[in-house]
Amino acid sequence: MFWIGLGLLALLIRFLLAGKPDWIETYYSRRIFVALRSGIDVLAGLFPIPLIYPFIALLVFDVGRRKWKWLKTKMAWSERLLSGLFGILGFLGGVIFFFLFLWGYNYGRLSLESQLGLQPQALSLEELKEELDIETEKLIAGRAVFGWKDSVALTDPKLIKGMEAKLRAAVERWLSENGYPVAGEVRGRYVYPKGIFLHFGSSGLYFPFTGEGHIDAGLTILQKPYVMAHEMSHGYGFGDEGTCNFIAYVSCIHSDDPFLAYIGHLSYWRTLATNYLSYKPDEYRSFRATLPLAIQADLDAINVNLLAYPDIMPALRDAAYEAYLKSQGIEEGMKNYNRVIMLARAWRLKGKLG
Secondary structure, eight states: OHHHHHHHHHHHHHHHHTTOHHHIIIIIIIIIHHHHHHHHHHHHTTOSSOTHHHHHHHHHHHHHHHHHHHHHSOOOHHHHHHHHHHHHHHHHHHHHHHHHHHTGGGGGSOOHHHHHTOOOOOOOHHHHHHHHHHHHHHHHHHHHTTOOOTTOOOOOGGGGTTHHHHHHHHHHHHHHHTTOOOOSOOOEEEESSTTTTGGGTOSEEEETTTTEEEEETTSOTTTHHHHHHHHHHHHTTOOOHHHHHHHHHHHHHTOSSHHHHHHHHHHHHHHHHHHHHHHOHHHHHHHHHTSOHHHHHHHHHHHHHHHTSOOSSHHHHHHHHHHHHHHTTOTTGGGGGGHHHHHHHHHHHTTSOO
């Protein structure tokens, strides 16, 4: 009953705060969560492995122990079923409470655009192509730093040496420069076995119960920096997927590391290209063929790697994640990831991207 009560209390607070993003921003996101973030990262920094591993192990052990005790308890079946039902409800209550308290209330904070004075708008096809052309120029300039050895993708793991610390510094710098508090040191961890996320159409996960960001170890080095920056952005208090994509983009492209900067442009370029492809497939293919062969090789390497991890139950996955995002107030569901285009365009029009 205690955990059921805490779960209901957490939901009641969320209900009462609905429509009050300024309250959530002021009292939770910039105060309570910042304090929690500092405490969580002290603990996370002590462990050489992702905390999600011992967390799941302890959870499985505890559930198994409770189930065994429940089965061995001498009571009538009606009492046993009632006890089991309350046990499940108590577990769910605890999950809801800790999810919201440790991170989930951030979904209701003030939007990034309202705090930065941006006015993101849906792009016309012409504006989408213009954005793609601009990013193509930056992509070519960024790739030139690493030479033009035709048809050879960038694969040297040395290029991402010290990546976690560099990305954390880049994300924290951008957030601080734009008025956001940063506390603690959000971790970006590799998770094994390879494909554990990719097989479900995902690349990473922020786990609120341990406060760490995770990326699939099966990603290529051409994907890892952007995905890690995205998950770190969640860790600094942002729930919106498009917002985290945007923070990952601007943090990467302003990094002092030329490889991270290139990956920032490459990842955003792929989002633009995917959208343009859906409208103009023939024009896109012709356009892609004009890119330097080295860039085409990088794009091909990403695609080949993704094909190595075919989706498992994509329809069920999409339905479940769509429902989750909408339950957190993100009305557009999975399309929210593409909000990065509108945010980046608005940021550019404000003179911040050139």
